[in-house]
Amino acid sequence: MAEAYATYAPGATRAAYFLVGDREVAHDIVQDAFVRILGRFGSRRQPEKFQAYLHQTIVNLSRNHLRRRGLERMFVQRGVPASSEPDPGTDDEMWQALQTLPHRQRTALVLRYYLDMSEREAADAMGCSDSAVNSLVTRGLASLRGQLASIREVT
């Protein structure tokens, strides 16, 4: 377990951070993901799929977190992460724009451009089709352009 944690936790935590916009929540999500995966006997049968399963679990837990807290609506309305401690990205236009996207668009962008997944891999992690990922990425990038233009107009 220690080896798996040292290998996969840093990248997974950063991915979770980009998904939920909160460092503490990202740490909690990754720990929960490791507990769920390693706590299940069946999931250890195919260790070569550990990373893929970890990413899928993180996507699911991030989605659950945002649903539970209603954070996605808050992001859309306010455009800032609802964190007990301000995250350092608040002065980063691209960061702000990413946080305003609907969760599925943001997830598709994080999987494709941060974790460098193929459309097929991202589709597996998100539980949807390749074409759905393609569409989410296209719409996400278009939204980012629009958001950045709006932010720059204001400033």
Added chain:
Amino acid sequence: MTTQIERDLQAMFERREDDVVTAFVVPDGMQRRIRMLRLTYATAGLVVVGALAFGAITLTNDSSGAGKNLGPADQPTIEPQGEVQGNAPKLDELVGTWTVTGEEAAVRFSSDGSVAFATSVGRLGVPDTTGRFELEGEVVTFSGGCLTEQEWQTGIILGYNPFDDALDVLFTEEGCGVPAGTFWELKRVSE
């Protein structure tokens, strides 16, 4: 070909990577949580064995349907023994033969909508229980079998994990001797 917005996005990810400092050691308490979860699954397994044994005895003693299974008021309700992970399965993902991890139980979902239960894959040819199933999103409904011409399980949530080709099953309502809260992990043995 990479567009400017894609390059800007990747550059932001690189800039913000250092926002998160991750220790390379397993956090305190994580190993304990993992052990607790394994214990939970082991306990759930024992509950399922008991439930299956109860169901089998009921079926054996009551093939005419004269004596029904315990009603909802008579059956103990337990807390969920596991959490469903994965996605709602498509029909072609559900169809196939599955074994219940850690238990002497096998299930076969067929593309014609029939379902069979037995204590092993080899016994699916002469199953203990047969019936019909309908899949709607993440919920599957069984009819026939245990209580003829009645729905005997309506609250069953499925979560399919394509990486392990595993199916999480959570019974949210009791029926046919299987208590609410029972959690199964199914592993596919054939298409």
